[in-house]
Amino acid sequence: MKILVVDDFSTMRRIVRNLLVELGFSNPLIQEADDGESAIAMLRTLPFDLVVTDWNMPNMTGIDLLRAIRAEEALKGLPVLMVTAENNRDQIIAAAQAGVNGYIVKPFTAITLKEKLGKIFERIAASGASA
Amino acid sequence: MNLISPLAIDDTLPAELRELLNSPEGPAFEQALDVMVRQREQHLFRALGQLARDLHDAVRRLGGDLAQEGVPGIADARQHLQDALEMSAQAAHRSLDFAERMRPEAESLAHNAGEVLEWTNGNDAAAVLAREAVQFADNCREGIADMVLAQSWQDLTGQRIKKVASFIGTVESSLLELVRLTGALAGSETPAAVKVSSQEDADRLLSEFGF
Numbered sequence: 001m002k003i004l005v006v007d008d009f010s011t012m013r014r015i016v017r018n019l020l021v022e023l024g025f026s027n028p029l030i031q032e033a034d035d036g037e038s039a040i041a042m043l044r045t046l047p048f049d050l051v052v053t054d055w056n057m058p059n060m061t062g063i064d065l066l067r068a069i070r071a072e073e074a075l076k077g078l079p080v081l082m083v084t085a086e087n088n089r090d091q092i093i094a095a096a097q098a099g100v101n102g103y104i105v106k107p108f109t110a111i112t113l114k115e116k117l118g119k120i121f122e123r124i125a126a127s128g129a130s131a
Numbered sequence: 132m133n134l135i136s137p138l139a140i141d142d143t144l145p146a147e148l149r150e151l152l153n154s155p156e157g158p159a160f161e162q163a164l165d166v167m168v169r170q171r172e173q174h175l176f177r178a179l180g181q182l183a184r185d186l187h188d189a190v191r192r193l194g195g196d197l198a199q200e201g202v203p204g205i206a207d208a209r210q211h212l213q214d215a216l217e218m219s220a221q222a223a224h225r226s227l228d229f230a231e232r233m234r235p236e237a238e239s240l241a242h243n244a245g246e247v248l249e250w251t252n253g254n255d256a257a258a259v260l261a262r263e264a265v266q267f268a269d270n271c272r273e274g275i276a277d278m279v280l281a282q283s284w285q286d287l288t289g290q291r292i293k294k295v296a297s298f299i300g301t302v303e304s305s306l307l308e309l310v311r312l313t314g315a316l317a318g319s320e321t322p323a324a325v326k327v328s329s330q331e332d333a334d335r336l337l338s339e340f341g342f
């Protein structure tokens with residue numbers, strides 16, 4: 001599974017990568033971008049199966065990245081998991097309305113990450129089976 | 132009922148005021164009063180004019196300094212925050228280096244101990260040690276994962292540091308703008324390149340008041 005981790009903090013990208021590896025995802029298939037702008041450019045040129053993104057980033061924020069993904073025909077079905085310190089109600093609603101697949105508030109545990117990823121893939125499998 | 136006593140004309144009053152109060156003529160009284168008030172106004176205008184000049188000079192000096200060097204201390208403050216951000220990132224990365232180095236070692240210990248268990252009868256000293264090693268390796272992996280996650284403090288504190296740095300930037304630009312506007316009002320040569328003529332205008336305006 002090809003995963004794109006988007007965060008402006010290199011430490012956070014590395015932490016998420018470590019946790020994903022711990023959960024059994026392949027390290028070489030995980031790539032990183034430091035803001036929404038570089039992420040969308042990578043998504044347009046390389047195939048990915050999942051995006052894990054922060055909210056608060058320079059140039060293009062996570063919510064704008066999510067909206068950009070949903071607005072593009074080739075990318076709109078891509079699962080997006082938001083991992084962010086932004087925990088106010090309006091922002092969570094905004095993310096839900098923009099079509100986020102999962103929302104994790106930092107700081108989080110490996111168990112939370114595992115649960116949310118599990119739910120995302122369950123729903124994808126269910127919608128794939130019913131389609 | 133007490134009548135309000137008329138103003139006592141005694142020696143404590145200035146001579147000119149005493150003379151004025153004793154004057155029987157109305158117009159003369161008015162005229163003399165006007166002269167006195169005007170004299171007082173002159174003092175006030177002179178003081179205000181001096182204040183305006185001092186302020187104008189101070190703003191001009193400050194505007195010039197700020198344009199060249201920025202608000203004193205703010206560049207340093209921003210640099211300190213940037214340093215704190217970089218140092219904390221380095222520290223977090225060092226911990227992550229350690230975690231990434233130790234995880235495969237723990238995995239390999241668990242694997243090797245597992246192999247030992249397959250070759251023993253399960254009750255000898257080697258088997259006991261191997262089982263302990265497997266348990267230890269599992270505990271290590273769990274601890275390493277927790278430690279990795281704990282490094283997210285750097286991201287959480289770093290975001291706050293960035294917010295403070297950006298707030299300081301806003302304060303600095305507001306302050307510079309305030310100085311620029313004040314300078315413009317005072318007609319000085321501030322960073323926004325107010326015309327030279329306005330300096331002359333300001334001087335002329337001030338000189339009209341006799342300064």
